[in-house]
Amino acid sequence: MTKPDNAPNLYDQWLDSLSESGYRVTAPRRAIVEIVANSPRALGPLEIYDQGRAEYRGLGLVTVYRTLEKLEELGLVQRVHHPQGCHMYLRAADGHEHLVLCTSCGKAEYFSGDNIDKLTHAVARKTGFEIREHWLQLFGLCSDCKNK
Amino acid sequence: MTKPDNAPNLYDQWLDSLSESGYRVTAPRRAIVEIVANSPRALGPLEIYDQGRAEYRGLGLVTVYRTLEKLEELGLVQRVHHPQGCHMYLRAADGHEHLVLCTSCGKAEYFSGDNIDKLTHAVARKTGFEIREHWLQLFGLCSDCKNK
């Protein structure tokens, strides 16, 4: 949308990032990166493993875990807490963004522009807490699932 | 020890609720209810099990799981997602409330009065989602941990 056409896609960006950080770019990692970078929804390790084997036969589940760990460490991927399933992984947010998740198909979209400063101040005053960060996720039906 | 409290405390309320729903009030359940109802922080099954055995020797971990399941079903307890640990249990909110969690000691407090309607409408317009619910948690330092 706001991305120039010649901009490198996430797939290339992530592989470059791995490489630049001294990690090796291997066939299993390419398969995993391709799947997670292009997924519209957060995926669990097992889903990634299943999809990944369609692309790279010998892929091991262990490698999925290890690769996700590295992608998360590099800030490329982030763990998402669904009501069911707390080890789901999604491309990371761009700065300060939050998620809207479709309760039907799982589709995830980031949005920005939350302004909860007034709220955090009020809570800080009332509870005595010093607020450092917040988690915000919206749930609902995406435009596709809404029309069914 | 049992709570000699004349006001309707959570402990009594929860046991009554179990009883009224046709569930039996047993020694293991009393131990579990006492711990969870009085805890200032969300607890995991293993923590509850450990603390519970101090009160009821023969307590089994399985019973902790089963009792939490019933307390949740009755709306007395709710599951809390911490960054680490997604199976933590805490006394349920009173209506529409959200949590502030202390990142140091885990202390949990509910607050109300969030107004994110404007936000959900904006997000709905931008993304095409039909927003049904939201999930909001604040993190920070409680007044005790702040002064250290």
Add this chain to the structure above:
DNA sequence: TTGATATTGAAAACCTTTTTCAATTATAGC
């Protein structure tokens, strides 16, 4: 091309949660 070493997958180990099952216990009805 080669060599050092990061990475791999299989298997085993772990840890948490669920199921199974015989024994126990709370409670309603007498």
Add this chain to the structure above:
DNA sequence: GCTATAATTGAAAAAGGTTTTCAATATCAA
């Protein structure tokens, strides 16, 4: 207060999901 009966219990086993171990393999710098 008893008794019958059905819910509840804890131990053990099973089931998941995640992590560790380790020898074999593949990447990448030189």
